[in-house]
Amino acid sequence: MQPGKVWLVGVGPGDPELVTVKAARALAEARVWLVDDLVPAAMQCYASPGTQMVPVGKRGGRCSVSQASIQAQTLAHAQAGHCVARVKGGDPLTFGRGGEEAAFLREHGIEVEVVNGISSGLAAAQALGIALTHRAYCHGVTFVTAHTRDDGDPDWRALAASGTTLVIYMGMLRIAAIRDALLQAGMRADMPAAVVMHASCRDERQWAGTLETLAEALAAGLESPAIIMVGEVVAMAASCAPLPHAEEGQGVRAGGSACRLAAI
Template identity: 50%
Template sequence: MNIDTGKVTLVGAGPGDPELLTIKALKAIQAADVLLVDDLVSDEIVKYAPPGARVVYVGKRGGCKSTPQAFIEKLMVMAAREGGNVVRLKGGDPFIFGRGGEEVEHLREAGIHVEIVSGITSGLAAVTALGVPLTHREHAHGVVFVTGHAHSDAQGPDWQVLARAVRDARLTLVIYMGVSGAQRIQNELLSALPGSTPVAIVQHASLPGQRHAITTLAQLYETIVREQLASPSVIVIGNVVSAAASASSSTAKSLAA
């Protein structure tokens, strides 16, 4: 049973571009008393918070010093029990690799009312920025979102099984947090996918500093090193990426003409 407290809203801030916020997300931010902000949320989005709101940065990024998850959950409960309208502002979507599920469970167990506002996930924004679909009637009958960074106590994805599924079911594979493990991911995916499989790596999707590279699975790790692509990046693998490769080739030809 919920006790008489404030509430917590888990808000997806999208991939970074403020114009990709939903109206519902914007309204939630503007009504916040306390804003707990993830590391990947842009300053332009935080500026929508009301002047009197308390903003607390609780960054979490792979490979960097992060705020412990237990501490973030404790902050949310404390702020809600003080009667505040608490917004947990997360990059992308709260329920796609955003630990939103863990936080909802903890808050409900504590008797806190929770609402969730969806956001555009970076895996979608990354390919959209390149003009590429995730699904296509001729090239991809579905899409798989997977993390390349497993929880310390959990076994990571079985890349060889995923490779066979991508090949046999004609799927697009979207990998979050996969740059640091790109060499191993590449080697294991090559067990079932041809080296010529198109790949896109997109860093800082939707932001002014966005960078990307179009390559093949056989050249994935080499491309990341050569182009100095780093986290946060999304890796997209599948035939739909060939559209981006064709567009890049056409642009290069027109510039050379």
């Protein structure tokens, strides 16, 4: 049997309108979706009738499907002749293990096409109304995870010295340790910092403060998955952000577009 094609599709930060036209086409073409846990159920508006939905959620601290199992399932569906959509939040090549999945499938002779998506860090910047690379403040932006594969730390000292805006993914469970590491790396305590949870979604929440007060975002009710931002440009959040929704407490805002984060 001729194996099916696999689309490795990034559906963006959560708002179904932030899906690309190409992703929408791929999602409609697929007969099987293998869907990550953080992909909103609302994305099913792009599915053709009768599409098989396979949840393959992985989330820290929860019973989850292993990476090997996800790859084996994707391969099996493709080898059965189905056109498959491997559906991921954000961009599949940024913290998505998309590279590993694509390499595995190609080693098995499967055609893979990757469709870029809006990374949630970009949507978090949009939510705050800041430019990640405003030329008055910095010359770049670094997207980083709070811990590496072997659970070691990134080189916070080099990152702090880089002068780039730091956009930290998957950091909420280690937020106090990140604060301490950046302070020890010589970053000033009053460096502007912010946290955005569920960027672009109806239940989006924001917190803004400083590096020193960063862990207070937890007490303000923000939790994983969320994006942490640290850098001079974050100071623009207060002056530039639109305020389309009611405030829910000092320094915290809720809002966003018509989507819902839920396991499919």
